[in-house]
Amino acid sequence: MKNTLHSLLLFLIISGTGMAQQPPAVSAQSDWVKLTKPPAVAPRITWRTPLARRVSESKSVYRLSVCIESAEPVTKLLFFHNDKEINGLQRGIIKVACGTEYAAEIQLVSGANEVYVVATNAAGTTTSETRLIINEPEKTEIAVKSTAPKRLALIIANGKYSKYPLKNPTNDGKAVKKQLESLGFAVTYKENLPLRELKTSFDTFLAELGNHNIGLFYYAGHGLMVNGENYVQPVDADPTAEPDVEFECYPLRRLVARMAGTNPKGSNVIFWDACRNNPYRSWHRGAGEPVFATVQPAVGTLIIYATEPGKAAYDGNEENGLFTSELVKHIGQPNVDIFEMVDRIDRGLEERGFKQPPYIEGRLRGKFFFQMP
Structure with missing residues (x-):
């Protein structure tokens, strides 16, 4: 019993002490965390169309x-085309992963179109x-396509030889050039070529x-025949x-073989006005040897010589050589x-008192006309 009273007394003493304690002082300072607003930044612009820095477009x-990625409202947005603000701008506003999409249509000009965008916020x-x-606008297809063949011509006129010069080849070449261009040929004219430039x-x-469908080579100048071969003389x-x-x-x-190989299904025409007085006539062995040799070209190629084998073609006393003046x-x-044309050349020379009949070698596919009606 004594022990029980002693324990009770001890409990009361401890409890009284605890009740007598003063509560802890409370600080007036707030425990809330102060939130700081991030600094505002200018808009961020990302291209969607076009993605590449340089593109080609055929439509107009x-x-x-x-x-546009912007934490603040976008207050101004301008599209520029070749440094000019686009008038009457139509914007479509769509929420996308990178922010807000803005779009505009522009009328392209032919060639370069430089575009950029300016965006403003607070x-x-x-x-x-x-x-x-x-x-690069698409080419409009013509409803009725032209069936005219594509014609290409090379004219070489050599007259300024250090020995045995000829006076008329350049006149002849220029006269033929003018006619061929009027007949729809794309013409390359060269004169007085050395060997290197001739090959080029x-x-x-x-x-x-x-x-091209039609190839034509016209040569006026000295032509030599050696061992059964004709040669253009640079x-x-x-x-x-x-x-x-x-x-x-x-x-x-x-040249004839290369033309046939390059244009095997078309027509190849060669005018060889090179049977002029051979300055090296002393090389020939025996009287009556021809001043040019036949070539026997492939089908599709026709060679028109200014005169027959065994005869010379002359410069004549006028502006053009005899053959070309009629051509x-x-x-x-x-x-x-083309065969009727050669016959008319022959008759024209005869009427002028010259015996220099042209000579034809080879065969084209079907009839060939320089000028249709």
Whole structure:
């Protein structure tokens, strides 16, 4: 019993002490965390159309679109086309992953179209990267396509030889050029070519011939015949003996074969006004040997020589050589096929008192007209 009273007394003493304690002081300071608003930034502009910095477009109207990322409201947005603000701007506003999409349609000009966008909010203004749109309008197809063949011609006129010059080849070449251009030929005219430039001209002509239906080569100048081969004589060639010709001149047979190989299904016409007085006539062995040799071209190729084998073609005393003076008269006559044209050249020379009949070698596919009615 004594022990129980002692324990009770001890409990009361402890409890009284605890009740007598003063509560802890409360600070007046707030425990709330102060939230700081992030600083405002200017808009961020991302291109959606076009994505690439440079694009090509065939249509005349193009839709531009950008994505604007901005914490503040966008107060101003301008599209510029070739440094001019687009008038009557139509904007479509769509929420997308990168922010808000703004779009506008522009009328492209042919060629370069430079576009950019300027966006403004309370924090500032941002200018986008520039985009370049190259407008190449689609070519309108013609309802009725022309069936006229594509014609290509190379004219070479050599007259300024250091020895045995000729006075009329350049006149002849220019006269033929004028006529062929009026007949729809794309003409390359060259005169007084040395061997290197002669080869380059042939190579260029043959490279283009594959894109045409009709190929024509006209040559006026000295032409040499050695060992059954005809050669174009460049103005820098001065062979001292027959073997030199192979290295200093260009063989006609090679050009004819290359034309046939490049334009196998078309028509190839060669005018060889090169049977002029042969300055190296002393090379020939035996009287009556021809001053040019036949080539025997492939089907689709026709060679028209200014005169027959065994005869010379002359410069004549007028502005043009005899053959070409008649050629330019008759080549543009309508509804005259090429064989009739050659016959008219022959008759024209006879009427003027000249015996220089042209000579034809080869065969074209069907009739050939320089000028249709």
